Amino acid sequence: MSASGFQAPGKFKRLVWGFTGRCAVCGKFRLTAPWKIDGPRCDRCDFAIERKEGHFIGAVGMNTIVTFAAALAAVVVTVGVAGPNFSVPKVFAINTFFILLVSAICFPLSKTLWSAIDLNMIALEPGEVDPRYDGLHDTDDPTQ
Numbered sequence: 001m002s003a004s005g006f007q008a009p010g011k012f013k014r015l016v017w018g019f020t021g022r023c024a025v026c027g028k029f030r031l032t033a034p035w036k037i038d039g040p041r042c043d044r045c046d047f048a049i050e051r052k053e054g055h056f057i058g059a060v061g062m063n064t065i066v067t068f069a070a071a072l073a074a075v076v077v078t079v080g081v082a083g084p085n086f087s088v089p090k091v092f093a094i095n096t097f098f099i100l101l102v103s104a105i106c107f108p109l110s111k112t113l114w115s116a117i118d119l120n121m122i123a124l125e126p127g128e129v130d131p132r133y134d135g136l137h138d139t140d141d142p143t144q
């Protein structure tokens with residue numbers, strides 16, 4: 001626990017926070033919005049969601065995987081519901097709308113989840129967040 005009383009979350013809790021759109025450092029809710037694509041910072045702990053240039057390749061990749069899985073599921077369901085005489089333009093239109101909706105909804109969450117995964121792999125550097133939330137450096141070793 002840091003001097004401010006903040007206790008850094010464990011790796012699993014950090015992933016849950018990322019999956020639910022929370023800040024991976026302090027857990028603040030509604031960290032990102034679809035219109036905040038380029039490098040927002042957490043209002044509470046000043047954590048930059050995009051830690052380094054190119055950071056969001058992983059988030060884009062995760063969003064692409066989810067979107068393709070949703071696209072496959074949507075095609076299977078719509079063709080299955082429509083039966084053998086389905087209308088290709090209607091199935092295409094419905095699936096296009098669904099895929100765009102899924103992608104737009106999942107992208108902010110993929111950003112916060114990717115930040116949590118990245119933070120689990122690469123610890124915070126000193127000065128990266130507000131010192132009150134810098135509990136990730138707390139160790140018993142006074143040299144760190």
Ligand SMILES: [Zn+2]
Pocket residue numbers: 023024025026027028042043044045046047
């Ligand atoms: Zn935060």
